[in-house]
Amino acid sequence: MSASAPGTLGLGRFIIASISVGSHLNDVKIHVLPSGPIQTNGYLLTDAKLGEAVLVDAPGDIMAKIKPLLAKEGCALKELWLTHGHWDHMQDAAAVKRETGAQVRAHVADQEMIETPEKMEEFMGARLGLTGVKVDAWVAQGDRLTALGRVFEVRHVPGHCAGNVLFYSAVAPGSGGPAVGVALVGDALFKAGVGRWDFPGGSFDVLANSIRQQIYTLPDDTVVFSGHGPRTTVGDEKRTNPYVPLEAEEPSK
Ligand SMILES: [Zn+2]
Ligand SMILES: [Zn+2]
Numbered sequence: 001m002s003a004s005a006p007g008t009l010g011l012g013r014f015i016i017a018s019i020s021v022g023s024h025l026n027d028v029k030i031h032v033l034p035s036g037p038i039q040t041n042g043y044l045l046t047d048a049k050l051g052e053a054v055l056v057d058a059p060g061d062i063m064a065k066i067k068p069l070l071a072k073e074g075c076a077l078k079e080l081w082l083t084h085g086h087w088d089h090m091q092d093a094a095a096v097k098r099e100t101g102a103q104v105r106a107h108v109a110d111q112e113m114i115e116t117p118e119k120m121e122e123f124m125g126a127r128l129g130l131t132g133v134k135v136d137a138w139v140a141q142g143d144r145l146t147a148l149g150r151v152f153e154v155r156h157v158p159g160h161c162a163g164n165v166l167f168y169s170a171v172a173p174g175s176g177g178p179a180v181g182v183a184l185v186g187d188a189l190f191k192a193g194v195g196r197w198d199f200p201g202g203s204f205d206v207l208a209n210s211i212r213q214q215i216y217t218l219p220d221d222t223v224v225f226s227g228h229g230p231r232t233t234v235g236d237e238k239r240t241n242p243y244v245p246l247e248a249e250e251p252s253k
Helices: 063-071 093-100 108-115 118-124 204-215 236-240
Strands: 012-022 025-036 041-048 053-057 076-081 103-107 137-139 144-147 150-156 165-169 182-186 223-224
Touching: 025 063, 041 063, 041 223, 053 063, 063 076, 063 093, 076 093, 076 118, 076 144, 093 204, 150 204
Parallel strands: 053 076, 076 103, 103 137, 182 223
Antiparallel strands: 012 025, 025 041, 041 053, 144 150, 150 165, 165 182
C-alpha cells in the first residue's frame, strides 16, 4: 500500500541530511519523528557543533524520542516552536518544557488551544488528559528567529486554523556544499494535500490564499516538512497539488 511512497514514514526516525547552513557552515540535522496517536511529525533540528537543538511541534511521546537524540548529539534543547495549537502538535509540549527548559513560541491566535487545551478536548468529545503549556513568546508574520546559527522567517499561514505559522530558513548565500532551504509548515500543506479546513477557525479560501501567498512564493527547491506524512517541495506542490493549484481557477467568492 505504501511501498511506493517516496518518504520514509514508518522508520520512526530519519535524518534527512547534513545541510550546510548559516554563516559558519554549521550542519543542521533534521530528525523526522512521527509520534503520538495520529503520527504527527515532530522535527528535531540539531547542530552538534553548536550543541543546540530546536524542536518544531511536540506530539505525544516525543520527549522520550528526543531525549536519546539530544544526548547522542550533545545538544541542549533551546526552543520549542509550535506550528499551531491543535492537540496532536502540543500533546507533549508541557513535558518538553518541564524537562528541557526550552522556550516555547507560537502564534497568539492559537493561545487558547495551547494554554487551555481542555477546550479542544470538549470539541473533540474525548478526554486525552491534555496539559496546557505557557508560551514564552508569541511569533508573528515576518518575525526572524535566530537559532542554530541561522535565521528562520516566520510566515502566518491561517486557514487550517487561525494560528498556523511556518518556519522558513533560506539557503545561506555562499555557504558552499549541499544546501537547501527548508519550510516547516504544520498542517497548512501536505504532499499532494492540504490541511483540513472544517475545524473551528478553518476556511478553505483563507488556506488557499495562505498557501499561494506564503508558501508558493518560496523558492521551488525549498523542502517542505509537513505536520503529517512525507516531505515534499514547493515546486512539486505548485505543479501538482490537487487542492490548491498555483493559479486560482476563478476569483474567490
Ligand atoms: Zn492541525
Ligand atoms: Zn496535525
